[in-house]
Amino acid sequence: MKNLFVRKSLAQLHREIEGENRLHRVLGPVQLTSLGIGCVIGAGIFVVTGQAAHDKAGPAIMLSFVMAGLACVFSALCYAEFASMVPVAGSAYTYAYATLGELAAWIIGWDLLLEYTIASSAVAHGWSQYFQEFIGVFLPRIPAVIGRTPFDYDPGLGRFIATGSAVDLPAVLVTAMLTVVLVRGVRESASFNTAMVVVKLAVVLIVIGLGAFYVNPANWRPFAPFGFSGISLFGRTILGQTGAGGEPLGMLAGSAIIFFAYIGFDSVSTHAEEAKNPSRDVPIGILASLALCTVLYIAVAAVLTGMVPYNEINIDAPVADAFRRVGLPWAHFVISIGAVVGITSVLLVLMLSQPRVMLAMARDGLVSSRFFGAVHPRFRTPWLSQILMGCFVSVLAGVLPLRILAELVNIGTLLAFFVVCAAVLVLRRTHPEARRSFRVPWVPLVPVLGMASSLLLMISLPKENWWRLLIWLLIGLVIYFWYGRRHSELRLAGQSPTLPGENAGA
Numbered sequence: 001m002k003n004l005f006v007r008k009s010l011a012q013l014h015r016e017i018e019g020e021n022r023l024h025r026v027l028g029p030v031q032l033t034s035l036g037i038g039c040v041i042g043a044g045i046f047v048v049t050g051q052a053a054h055d056k057a058g059p060a061i062m063l064s065f066v067m068a069g070l071a072c073v074f075s076a077l078c079y080a081e082f083a084s085m086v087p088v089a090g091s092a093y094t095y096a097y098a099t100l101g102e103l104a105a106w107i108i109g110w111d112l113l114l115e116y117t118i119a120s121s122a123v124a125h126g127w128s129q130y131f132q133e134f135i136g137v138f139l140p141r142i143p144a145v146i147g148r149t150p151f152d153y154d155p156g157l158g159r160f161i162a163t164g165s166a167v168d169l170p171a172v173l174v175t176a177m178l179t180v181v182l183v184r185g186v187r188e189s190a191s192f193n194t195a196m197v198v199v200k201l202a203v204v205l206i207v208i209g210l211g212a213f214y215v216n217p218a219n220w221r222p223f224a225p226f227g228f229s230g231i232s233l234f235g236r237t238i239l240g241q242t243g244a245g246g247e248p249l250g251m252l253a254g255s256a257i258i259f260f261a262y263i264g265f266d267s268v269s270t271h272a273e274e275a276k277n278p279s280r281d282v283p284i285g286i287l288a289s290l291a292l293c294t295v296l297y298i299a300v301a302a303v304l305t306g307m308v309p310y311n312e313i314n315i316d317a318p319v320a321d322a323f324r325r326v327g328l329p330w331a332h333f334v335i336s337i338g339a340v341v342g343i344t345s346v347l348l349v350l351m352l353s354q355p356r357v358m359l360a361m362a363r364d365g366l367v368s369s370r371f372f373g374a375v376h377p378r379f380r381t382p383w384l385s386q387i388l389m390g391c392f393v394s395v396l397a398g399v400l401p402l403r404i405l406a407e408l409v410n411i412g413t414l415l416a417f418f419v420v421c422a423a424v425l426v427l428r429r430t431h432p433e434a435r436r437s438f439r440v441p442w443v444p445l446v447p448v449l450g451m452a453s454s455l456l457l458m459i460s461l462p463k464e465n466w467w468r469l470l471i472w473l474l475i476g477l478v479i480y481f482w483y484g485r486r487h488s489e490l491r492l493a494g495q496s497p498t499l500p501g502e503n504a505g506a
Contacts, residue, residue: 005101006490008364013086013098027274029281029288031194035271035349036289038193039264041200042346045300046339047126048260050318053301055243057254058310060224062301064254065261069294071457072262074450075417076290077440078424080283083269084438085427091270091353092416092423094360099423099430102366106484108419109361110476114469115412116354117392119263120175120347122409124397125149127343128170129316134336137329142170152401171397178348179390183376183383196345203338206331207319208299214326215306225310226250231460248460256460259410261297264346265290266416267353279437351393355385365492366484411465412472414458421450 053061082095093112097105132142148165181192229240230250240250247253268285272278304313307322314321320339323331359382362373376383424440424447440446485491
């Protein structure tokens with residue numbers, strides 16, 4: 001049992017980035033911030049905003065963004081401290097290994113695998129819908145049989161319905177294309193992402209500036225048609241209205257859904273090993289990208305719900321459809337281009353991040369080092385893991401609907417945020433002497449608020465998400481005890497376990 005809680009010292013983590021399996025340090029603060037913005041602004045602002053306003057919160061979606069943003073700020077500060085201390089691949093997985101032990105690290109690593117893979121699938125689905133809107137302006141639309149997922153979830157009926165389609169082919173194809181780009185190298189991927197970020201920021205500013213002239217304040221009334229609450233406890237609504245499927249409705253319930261829109265700033269920490277000056281640049285990238293994106297999200301939500309009554313919003317392509325409805329076809333065309341480019345960059349960063357987590361787990365022996373730890377001799381990327389992820393994302397994006405994907409991603413990400421906030425408290429106690437170029441202010445208040453806000457949003461999600469998370473974690477535990485525990489590098493090395501509360505040394 002002691003081996004389940006063995007921890008890695010900070011010195012061990014620093015030694016891991018030496019040798020043949022190291023990644024290239026080629027990213028500066030601008031590129032890291034661009035990666036954060038590239039991952040945050042995309043499917044959330046162009047797709048999930050409409051879904052959450054239509055189904056959960058109405059115009060109060062603006063406050064939903066504020067609440068979700070606050071939860072992310074607390075977690076972002078904790079991520080920034082860890083990234084400045086431990087500039088290696090792995091993100092929350094690595095941080096958990098250094099503070100909470102091997103079993104907790106495995107659970108978080110397995111959870112991050114769910115987050116990045118399912119998030120990539122959801123984003124690919126959103127990309128497909130906007131791509132079809134875009135080409136439909138000047139070409140015949142893609143046949144429905146290859147343009148949508150085979151089934152969808154109807155919140156009004158509270159059940160799944162068949163769509164008559166076979167597969168979302170555009171989502172499959174864009175995933176395959178980006179997999180090729182990512183295998184070739186992080187420098188090329190980051191440069192490609194930066195160019196896309198410039199384009200989509202320009203389009204977002206156009207949406208805000210032009211859409212403001214078409215806002216009808218009457219569309220903001222009632223401001224909170226489902227109320228300001230929407231809290232459930234493992235699927236049972238305890239505060240607020242309840243939907244046809246038993247799910248909570250209201251402003252807080254909207255926060256739990258649009259939290260998906262913020263996923264991405266934490267991906268900056270997965271690239272700490274590729275940063276030129278990680279102790280300074282990674283915290284800058286995390287906090288700058290989150291701050292800018294929060295402001296833009298609130299502004300776009302205000303414009304969207306002001307242009308179109310919340311119950312008439314098109315959940316597949318809400319922003320582009322809103323401009324079409326007010327008689328601006330050229331703006332519809334421009335927004336569709338920006339959405340396609342913007343969502344492409346989100347998908348690129350998400351797919352770039354997940355193999356780095358698997359690389360960290362492979363270095364520890366918890367997954368196959370021959371496969372997930374393989375670094376391409378020329379491109380210096382975890383290429384086999386990247387290809388495998390591309391295959392999984394293609395399949396999931398081709399068959400699963402957006403509503404299911406977005407909610408499943410949220411609960412996994414919130415769990416990771418909860419653990420990172422807790423880990424800051426643990427490391428402050430066990431390693432008070434460790435060098436921290438960035439420190440979370442007001443400890444323990446900020447980490448505790450991060451844990452509380454993440455837990456509040458988690459329990460506001462429908463009960464089906466808890467069952468899916470539980471099943472996923474049980475599968476992960478089976479793999480850990482069957483393979484990971486027996487191949488753990490620390491266990492095979494015969495190292496004396498370092499348990500929480502003991503000083504492992506920096």
